[in-house]
Amino acid sequence: MKKTKVLFVCMGNICRSPTAEGVFAKLIAEKKVAHQFDIDSAGTHAYHIGEQPDLRSQKAAAERDVKLSHLRARKVIMGDFEDFDFLLAMDDDNYATLINACPAQHKHKVQYFLDYAPQLNQREVPDPYYGGEYGFERVLDMIEAASEGFLTVLQSTHQRS
Numbered sequence: 070m071k072k073t074k075v076l077f078v079c080m081g082n083i084c085r086s087p088t089a090e091g092v093f094a095k096l097i098a099e100k101k102v103a104h105q106f107d108i109d110s111a112g113t114h115a116y117h118i119g120e121q122p123d124l125r126s127q128k129a130a131a132e133r134d135v136k137l138s139h140l141r142a143r144k145v146i147m148g149d150f151e152d153f154d155f156l157l158a159m160d161d162d163n164y165a166t167l168i169n170a171c172p173a174q175h176k177h178k179v180q181y182f183l184d185y186a187p188q189l190n191q192r193e194v195p196d197p198y199y200g201g202e203y204g205f206e207r208v209l210d211m212i213e214a215a216s217e218g219f220l221t222v223l224q225s226t227h228q229r230s
Contacts, residue, residue, distance in 0.1 A: 073223060074107045076149055077182065078167060079159040082112030082142035085194050085208055086159060087122040089182060091135040092209070093216045100220065110140065111149065113166040117142040123198065129205035133213075150175040157182035157219070160193040183211060185218035 077089035090110035097103040121127070122137040130137050149156065150171050156179045158164035167179045181192050194211050197204030 070105065072105055072107045073155070074153045075109075075155045075157065075219075076145070076153040077108070077110040077157050077159070078113060078145060078163050079110075079194075080112055080114050080163060080196065081116040081198075082110055082144070083117045083120055083123045084126045084196065084198050084205075085212070086110035086112065087137050087140045087142070088126050088130055088135075088205075088208060089157070089159070089194075089212045089216065090140060091130055091137045092133075092212045093219070095135050096213075096216050096220060102220075102224075109153075111143050111145040113145055113163050115144045118144060125197070125202065125205050126208075129202070129209055133209060135209075145170070147172075150178065154178060155180060159183075160196070182215045182219070185216075185222060186211065186214035187218070189214060 077086040079085035087110045090108055093108055097106055120142045122140055127137045156167055158167055158179060158181055164179065164181060168176060171179055183189060183192050183194055189211060194208055195204065197208050
């Protein structure tokens with residue numbers, strides 16, 4: 070069976086996208102479908118390559134039993150557009166950066182992550198980096214909702230095919 074390959078993308082790959090990777094990894098493990106996925110996260114900029122996620126992200130995630138400390142920041146590369154089935158952007162800037170770099174035949178793979186949580190009435194996951202502790206909790210809430218929605222859509226699409 071072909072695995073679904075998902076790349077979560079934010080700017081520096083130290084807050085939102087590794088949080089999304091960790092939350093989604095926990096969700097698919099709990100649902101016993103992790104074997105159906107290859108997941109990763111990356112940034113549109115090379116600010117933090119090789120670094121662990123922001124300690125505030127790690128702390129907020131750990132309080133929800135999501136582990137991020139093993140993750141390391143990397144930058145999106147051209148091969149990602151071909152390799153991944155979904156490149157899920159956290160905000161307008163990252164969506165635009167991905168779309169501008171993406172070869173035409175793969176543009177359909179670039180999407181907003183929060184489109185999978187329409188109940189939030191928001192398209193962008195705000196960057197918590199320059200905010201306080203509450204921002205990381207809010208980001209986790211949004212990412213958990215989008216992760217559930219994304220998995221539900223994938224499972225319903227797979228069942229119909």
